[in-house]
Amino acid sequence: MSLMKITDADGRRIPGWQLVLRYGLLLAVLALTVGPFLWQLSTSLKGPHEDIFSSPPRFLPGEPTLDNYSRVSRTIPVWDYALNSLKVATANVLTNCIGSALAGYALARMRYRGRRAATLVFILAMLVPVEGIIIAQFTTMRDLGLNNTLIAVLLPGCIAAMNVLLMRNAFLNLPHEVEEAAFVDGATAWQRFLRIALPSVKGTLAVVAIFAFMGAWDDFLWPLIVLSDPENFTLTIGLNYLHGTFANDERLVAAGTVIAVLPLIVLFACLQRFFFRGVGEGAVKG
Structure with missing residues (x-):
C-alpha cells in the first residue's frame, strides 16, 4: 500500500x-x-572492561554479562528491599481498588444529602501538594506508633483522591436503566454494585491498579521520612544508598535501576488490555 x-x-x-x-x-x-x-539496560549488561563513555557511544554491549546484577545483590540486600516494596505496592493496589470503587460508586450512583460537597472535597484534595501535608502525616504516624513500619508507608496513599474520581466518572457512564431494572427485580445496593456496576468498569479498575502500584513502588520522599530501620527500607531507598556509595560505578547503578523498573513493565504488560479499555469505560453491551 x-x-x-x-x-x-x-x-x-x-x-x-x-x-x-x-x-x-x-x-x-x-x-x-x-x-x-x-x-x-545496555549499561547494566556491559562488562567491567568496556568503556561506557566512549565517543561515539556504543549502544550494544560487546560482551554481555549479568554479573552487575549479582553484584547489586552482594552490595545491598536488594531482594529484601524489593520484597518490602512489593508488600506496600500490593497492599496499595488492593486498598485503592476496593476503597476507590466503593467511594466512586457512592458518589456516582447513590442519592443522599451532601453528595456534591463530598465530590468537591475529593477534587480539592487533589490540589493539595504532598509537601504541604507531609509533616502532619509524619506526626499522625508517630502518634499512632506506626513510624518505621511498612503500614506507615501504606496508609497515606491507601485511597487516592484521583482514583476515587476516576471510578466515579466510570460509574457515571453506566446506563441507569440497567440498575433500575435490577432494583425492580429486588436487587440490593450491594448486589447492584458487585454484579452489575463493578464488572462493567474493569478497564478503569486496571487503570487504578497500575497508578496505585506505580505510585507506591516509585515513592521515595515519604518512605525516606517515615522509615529509619534498614530492614524496612523499600527499593527506592535502598537504591539511593547504592547511588551514594557507588556513584562512580555506573554499571552497578544501571543494574539497580533495571531491577526497580522491571516489575512496572511486567504489570503494565499484564494489564494493558484492560488499561486501554479504561478510557472509554462505562458502555454496557446488550
Whole structure:
C-alpha cells in the first residue's frame, strides 16, 4: 500500500508528507521516552572492561554479562528491599481498588444529602501538594506508633483522591436503566454494585491498579521520612544508598535501576488490555 492511499478514521486520504511527519514525531517521542531505559539496560549488561563513555557511544554491549546484577545483590540486600516494596505496592493496589470503587460508586450512583460537597472535597484534595501535608502525616504516624513500619508507608496513599474520581466518572457512564431494572427485580445496593456496576468498569479498575502500584513502588520522599530501620527500607531507598556509595560505578547503578523498573513493565504488560479499555469505560453491551 502506498503512502498516498492511507486514510484516517473519517475516511479522508492522508497526504504522504503528513504521514511521514506523524511517524517522525512518534519516533522522536519514542526515542525520548524509551531511549534512556534502553541505555540503562545496555549499561547494566556491559562488562567491567568496556568503556561506557566512549565517543561515539556504543549502544550494544560487546560482551554481555549479568554479573552487575549479582553484584547489586552482594552490595545491598536488594531482594529484601524489593520484597518490602512489593508488600506496600500490593497492599496499595488492593486498598485503592476496593476503597476507590466503593467511594466512586457512592458518589456516582447513590442519592443522599451532601453528595456534591463530598465530590468537591475529593477534587480539592487533589490540589493539595504532598509537601504541604507531609509533616502532619509524619506526626499522625508517630502518634499512632506506626513510624518505621511498612503500614506507615501504606496508609497515606491507601485511597487516592484521583482514583476515587476516576471510578466515579466510570460509574457515571453506566446506563441507569440497567440498575433500575435490577432494583425492580429486588436487587440490593450491594448486589447492584458487585454484579452489575463493578464488572462493567474493569478497564478503569486496571487503570487504578497500575497508578496505585506505580505510585507506591516509585515513592521515595515519604518512605525516606517515615522509615529509619534498614530492614524496612523499600527499593527506592535502598537504591539511593547504592547511588551514594557507588556513584562512580555506573554499571552497578544501571543494574539497580533495571531491577526497580522491571516489575512496572511486567504489570503494565499484564494489564494493558484492560488499561486501554479504561478510557472509554462505562458502555454496557446488550
